Amino acid sequence: MKPLRRKRSGEVAHDHVTDHEQILAMRKEDDTISDQGSVDSVDLNYRYFPVCGCAGDIGGRCHECRSLVCVSCFGQCEKCKVPLCTEHSRFLENEDQKKTRLCRRCYDEVMRKRRLSKVGRFMLSIFVEVDGND
Ligand SMILES: [Zn+2]
Ligand SMILES: [Zn+2]
Ligand SMILES: [Zn+2]
Numbered sequence: 001m002k003p004l005r006r007k008r009s010g011e012v013a014h015d016h017v018t019d020h021e022q023i024l025a026m027r028k029e030d031d032t033i034s035d036q037g038s039v040d041s042v043d044l045n046y047r048y049f050p051v052c053g054c055a056g057d058i059g060g061r062c063h064e065c066r067s068l069v070c071v072s073c074f075g076q077c078e079k080c081k082v083p084l085c086t087e088h089s090r091f092l093e094n095e096d097q098k099k100t101r102l103c104r105r106c107y108d109e110v111m112r113k114r115r116l117s118k119v120g121r122f123m124l125s126i127f128v129e130v131d132g133n134d
Contacts, residue, residue, distance in 0.1 A: 004039060005031040012069075013060060024058050031065060034104055052085065064088035064104070078104035 007029040013022045026046040034040050036087040050058050059074025061067065062085035071083040076083055078100050090107035092100040102110065 001032040001034055001039070003030065003047075004033050005029070015057065020066075022061050022063070024068075062088055075101045077101060077106050079106040 009027045009029075013024050014020075025048065028044040028046070029041065031039055031041040035094040048058070048068065050056070050070040050073070052069045052073040053089075054070040054073060056072055056134040057068040058068050060069065060070060060073035060088045062074075065085060065088055065100055066102075067085060073086045074083065075089055077085075079102060082103050084101065084103055088104065089101045090104060092102055092107060092110060094100060
């Protein structure tokens with residue numbers, strides 16, 4: 001069998017944050033000439049499955065673990081906009097019951113600020129009490 005034509009086409013996701021590219025799907029078409037003179041073609045479609053195990057389309061690649069996740073698991077940090085998988089997303093509960101998806105760094109920062117403001121209020125209440133006893 002002699003090769004007549006080889007064709008490769010694919011779908012690539014581009015990560016704007018890290019500038020990395022990931023192949024999402026690949027198509028291989030090989031046409032060959034058989035000994036009998038016929039043109040035989042093989043057409044293969046490769047699909048790369050998301051790591052999260054879902055059957056859906058790929059949404060993107062996590063900035064932390066570099067793995068591909070499906071559209072429903074994929075999200076972005078609402079503060080710094082890095083792409084994240086569910087495993088590497090931290091969900092911050094808001095007062096209105098809505099959840100904010102944040103990356104580890106932004107989550108830690110928010111939590112630290114929250115803790116500091118609590119300590120601040122506590123200190124203030126001590127001073128107010130001491131003041132009142134005088
Ligand atoms: Zn991840
Ligand atoms: Zn998923
Ligand atoms: Zn972030």
